[in-house]
Amino acid sequence: MILSPFEWTIAKRYLLPGKGEAFIALVASISIGVVMLSVAMLVVVMSVMNGFRAELLDKIVGLNGHAIVQAYGGRMDDWENILQEVRQTPGVVRASPLIEQPLLTSFNGRVEAILVRGNTPQDIRNLSSKVVSGNIDELAPGARKVAIGIRLAENIGARVGDTITVINPQGRSTPFGTLPRQVGYEVAAIFEVGVYDYDGAFVVMPMPDAQTLLLLGDTVQMIEVTVNDADKVGEILAPVQRSLQGRAVVSDWKTINATLFEALQVERAAMAFALSFMVLVAAFNILSSLVMLVRAKTRDIAIMRTMGATRQSLMKIFVTTGFTIGAIGTLAGLAFGFLILAGRKQIVEVIGALTGQNLWDPQYRFLTTIPSKIDGMEVGMIVLLALLLSFLATLYPAWKAASTDPVQVLRYE
Template sequence: MLSTFEWTIAKRYLLPGRGEAFIFLVAGISLIAVMLGVAALVIVMSVMNGFRAELLDKIVGLNGHAVVQGYGGRLKNWQEILAETRKMEGVVAASPLIEQPLLVNFEGRVEAVLVRGTDAPDIAALKDKTVLGSVADLKAGASRAALGSRLAQNLGVNIGDRITIINPAGRSTPFGTVPREILYEVSAIVEIGVYDYDKAFVIMPIRDAQLLLLLGDQVGMIEVTTRDADKVREILAPLEERLRGQAVVNDWRTINASLFEALAVERVAMFIVLSIIILVAVFNILSSLIMLVRAKTRDIAILRTMGASRNSLLKIFITVGLIIGSLGTMAGLGLGFVFLYFRQNIVLFVQFVTGQELWDPSIRFLTELPSRTDPLEVLGIAAMAMLFSFLATLYPALKASSTDPVQVLRYE
């Protein structure tokens, strides 16, 4: 704790004296540098967290935490496996699913699509993601389908239009295999928020997908949602062991391994790089305190002759450095939160000024810049900035406390 005397001197040294404007300028630059370093670290880490969380939420929300997939794209005895999976401890939901890459044709335009056949509850869950039409119209046998927003845009399709889905594995004839073509009315356009899904998905009831793909009563996989996405492997381990040789169980980490591993590596790399920015910023605090000690050498000598202890001088200069560091840290946190709050507006403004698209959904997967701030991570960033600031004050504070008043007053 600081005494009244120590606190008074520390506050006095924070303000520029006669001929000390340059020292004050360096201290101000130090504060700004710490502020920018902390803000950059908070912004980047929050965006990285948000990107991972949003991507995980959208992928898991659509595909579940894991899938039980049959060999050859067909799952035998899927009704028994589905009933067993639903009874497992830790499993929240399980439903049959068919996914098959096919072709769609509309007025001469052809696109590669991913036909997704699912049951009524999963279709109903798309209600909040529907931008046009209604998924309630997707009934088995009605020959209706929902399209991803980007796919509908690429095809020029609107509600009520009829598209043709082409299955190359059609019926055999004396002249060869004739592709299977079925007309479907577009009853809904949905936006998942993941570019790759929105540009490819055609969603229909599972019975219609079975008819289109000539699967009979078979399905391709069972999607499973568990109580904890991070423990999905442990929860489904007994099922994986029992189905060995019949089917494979792939969780969300396995399915999207390359993507999430790349995000984890990038997150660590960005944290290290931006931490170096804060480290460089606190060197400005070090230099400003060294100049301050040099300018206040006579004052320090006089204080020593008046009874100030070495410990008091040590605390005074450490306090000066910590105040600069703490003000820069708090300002950086504030700047970071403001930037994150207006992040999408800032992105749009920079795009408007530069004429360049900064957030291309085809590359970034998500349609908007995400953000999710971790309070513990923010506290860690603030603590790191304060620790670096403290370490930067040690040398000049020790230098000031070791000043010999006899030598100074004799020669100066």
């Protein structure tokens, strides 16, 4: 829609009401503010929800891979052949043996439930970037050294260099019954993955040490698999599932964490639907401000009509005025939303300090920090939604202005 110099001049004049039109200016300002807040909230909420899903998936996959091949009975005797078969499957990027067993640990009289993980040297080295203290390279078969999560270290009061006791209830049989197996391990490193449950339970050790602790011999419990496309993990590993039917089961990240990710998806959709009504409310504000402007400018509209202004020109003027209000609010909302996302951690800390509440407790939020991931496609959809509703809100007032009969207005002037 191209405006003539006359139409653009009038539109600019109506965008900046005069001194006697303070109320109209106030309503227009409120309209811009509502559009700004609605767009900003949509951008912030959708970005945080996307970030939460992406960060959670990254943390989970970083430790567990995209899928787990687990033998029935918890012992995979021919794991070398299965590992070779999985590695040769098209789409598989990495596959490695894994031992994972829930046990207990004690230190200085404190007992905590833990998850012992026996990893290969390569998998242990992958944790190097997560280490907050100590040296994970000290973990070697037979050295009786482990790496533990930072929350677990805080819970039992252990530090690097301390010796913790790992308790395996399935010990050796004696004439007096089965005695739990208790083995001391020196804490060589403390790591922080960023997922509260993992940081509060994981004890990582070399695979031979885990096999000795759990009396597994030369067997493993499962194979960890990473593929080139996380969303197609089921299709990629379908041949493996068919080949190992009756011997092992393949569980991907969608199955293992189905409840969590489905809840996130439902919450994300519900929040987007609910917050979209804020944009609709903003559009009604634009409509009301334009209706008031048309009523205030009825005499001016009649004069312009008698001077030769066409109905189409008046439509353009008022559509441009309302759409510009929506566009300004949308751009301001984007800027405000990005500003909130950039300072989200500081904002939560300030609100927490003022209210005395912990607004982001990792124990209930899974992640230790508030994530954020801006999706360009979603931001574009939010902008289009705001602009489309702003445009639609201008049509009735613009039509009303164009339908003004100058004879009826000027009859008693």
